[in-house]
Amino acid sequence: MKASTLDIVTAAQEQGYAVGAFNVFDDLSLRAVARAAQEQRSPVIIQISVRTAKAIGAELVADMFSAAATSVDVPLSLHLDHCPDPTYAMEVIDAGWSSVLFDASSYDLPQARELTAAVAAHAHQRGAHVESEIENIVGVEDGVGSDVIVHAYSDEELVTVAQETGVDMIAPQLGTAHGLYKGRPALLPERVRRLRTMTSLPIVLHGGTGLSPEDFASFIAAGVSKINVSTALKHSFLDALVDVSAEARAYGRVEPLPILAQIEQRVAGTVAEHLALFGSCGAIPGGAQ
Numbered sequence: 001m002k003a004s005t006l007d008i009v010t011a012a013q014e015q016g017y018a019v020g021a022f023n024v025f026d027d028l029s030l031r032a033v034a035r036a037a038q039e040q041r042s043p044v045i046i047q048i049s050v051r052t053a054k055a056i057g058a059e060l061v062a063d064m065f066s067a068a069a070t071s072v073d074v075p076l077s078l079h080l081d082h083c084p085d086p087t088y089a090m091e092v093i094d095a096g097w098s099s100v101l102f103d104a105s106s107y108d109l110p111q112a113r114e115l116t117a118a119v120a121a122h123a124h125q126r127g128a129h130v131e132s133e134i135e136n137i138v139g140v141e142d143g144v145g146s147d148v149i150v151h152a153y154s155d156e157e158l159v160t161v162a163q164e165t166g167v168d169m170i171a172p173q174l175g176t177a178h179g180l181y182k183g184r185p186a187l188l189p190e191r192v193r194r195l196r197t198m199t200s201l202p203i204v205l206h207g208g209t210g211l212s213p214e215d216f217a218s219f220i221a222a223g224v225s226k227i228n229v230s231t232a233l234k235h236s237f238l239d240a241l242v243d244v245s246a247e248a249r250a251y252g253r254v255e256p257l258p259i260l261a262q263i264e265q266r267v268a269g270t271v272a273e274h275l276a277l278f279g280s281c282g283a284i285p286g287g288a289q
């Protein structure tokens with residue numbers, strides 16, 4: 001069922017687990033995430049990059065999401081990932097999306113503050129919510145982001161800007177990066193702990209791919225309540241595509257639907273593994289577990 005991102009994340013925060021926000025890239029991956037959520041009795045956030053949203057169209061994504069959300073009885077929301085363009089962020093909100101990450105990390109602080117406040121005001125008028133990023137979280141993903149840290153702030157500055165701009169969730173730099181890690185990252189769960197004493201705003205962890213179960217556990221114990229995962233799903237999809245297509249060819253099978261169903265199942269399996277690590281399985285009562 002369709003739910004508000006803030007309600008989903010707040011419930012996670014109150015109950016001490018993290019909700020997985022999975023980047024999807026088409027209807028198959030969207031269905032895979034919804035299916036994993038349903039099977040695991042877990043809430044999830046369906047997340048989409050700006051590039052993918054523009055390729056499919058904001059209205060069509062909203063329709064695909066609505067169809068998926070009404071086919072399950074666990075809470076699902078639709079979130080736009082890393083959007084530095086306030087006009088596009090407002091456009092998807094107008095198309096009925098649940099929330100956006102307004103990514104102001106490329107702007108200097110005064111402009112970041114002004115634009116973030118404008119997006120938050122627009123979202124709230126329409127019952128949508130805003131995740132805010134004003135620091136650089138390194139790694140380029142789907143054409144957005146940077147490999148260098150240009151903007152970094154103190155905990156106090158981060159919380160003050162979030163309060164002034166009226167955003168609903170904060171995505172601080174926590175030592176993680178988008179994409180595959182080249183070395184062992186210097187993770188900052190203690191920063192989450194400090195921020196949690198300063199604000200009740202939910203804290204979002206980016207760069208979920210490549211973190212260990214222990215890393216996730218330590219961030220969740222510190223108080224992170226939304227965890228973003230993208231690259232792991234792309235790998236799962238591609239690996240499944242290669243394996244399943246090779247098997248289909250070897251046995252002379254050419255019907256696409258069973259092939260696609262197997263790929264969807266594999267992607268759903270990857271999502272379910274993450275939901276287990278995030279502690280959200282069984283968070284929603286009901287179903288035949």
Ligand code: 13P
Nearest residue numbers: 179206207209228230231
């Ligand atoms: P990964 O691709 O490293 O999982 O990061 C996803 C993310 O943080 C999307 O915002």
